[in-house]
Amino acid sequence: ALMQVTSISGNTFSREMSVATELGQDMLEKLRTLQYTSSTTDPALTAVTHPTASDVTANLAPAADTTADCSVPNANNVIDERGLWTARATAIGTTAGPLLYRRKWNVTDNSPATNMKAIDVTVCWTEKGAASTTRSITITGVKVRS
Numbered sequence: 001a002l003m004q005v006t007s008i009s010g011n012t013f014s015r016e017m018s019v020a021t022e023l024g025q026d027m028l029e030k031l032r033t034l035q036y037t038s039s040t041t042d043p044a045l046t047a048v049t050h051p052t053a054s055d056v057t058a059n060l061a062p063a064a065d066t067t068a069d070c071s072v073p074n075a076n077n078v079i080d081e082r083g084l085w086t087a088r089a090t091a092i093g094t095t096a097g098p099l100l101y102r103r104k105w106n107v108t109d110n111s112p113a114t115n116m117k118a119i120d121v122t123v124c125w126t127e128k129g130a131a132s133t134t135r136s137i138t139i140t141g142v143k144v145r146s
Helices: 002-032 053-057
Strands: 078-080 100-109 116-126 134-144
Touching (some): 002 100
Antiparallel strands (some): 078 100, 116 134
16 A cells, blocks of 8 residues: 555656646747847846746746745746636645646856857756645756847
8 A cells, every 4th residue: 555655746746847837838849949040039038037927928927926936836927737828826735626737947148159048948847746845857058149
C-alpha cells in the first residue's frame, strides 16, 4: 500500500512538471514569433521582467504582476493547467479545481551575443497536497534580430 501511495505521488509530480514545461515552452514559442528587427522591437521583448501592462494589452498575460517571488499566493499572473487564465487566484496549493501556475519571463539584450535576446521563462506552482512546497522550472531560449 505504501508503494502505491509513493507511486501515485511520483506520478502526480511528473504530471505537474510536464504541464509546467508545456506552459513554459508555449510562452517561449509565442515570444519567439514577435517582431525584433533593427527598427522595431515588440514591447514583450524589452529587457525587463514581464508581464507588464503592455503584455496584458497584447494578450500575452491576464494581468501584470511584477512580484518576483513565485511563492506569493493571490498573484494576478496565473494560468491553470489547461492553459486558461484565471482571475486573482486564491486557491494556489489547494486540492480544489485545476492546479494553478504562474508564468513570468525575463529578457536580456545582446545575450548570448550582439543582436540576440536571451529569454528566460519561469513557471512556478505549489504542489497539490503539499501547500508549502513551491516548485519552478525555467526554460531558456534566444530571439535573433532579423
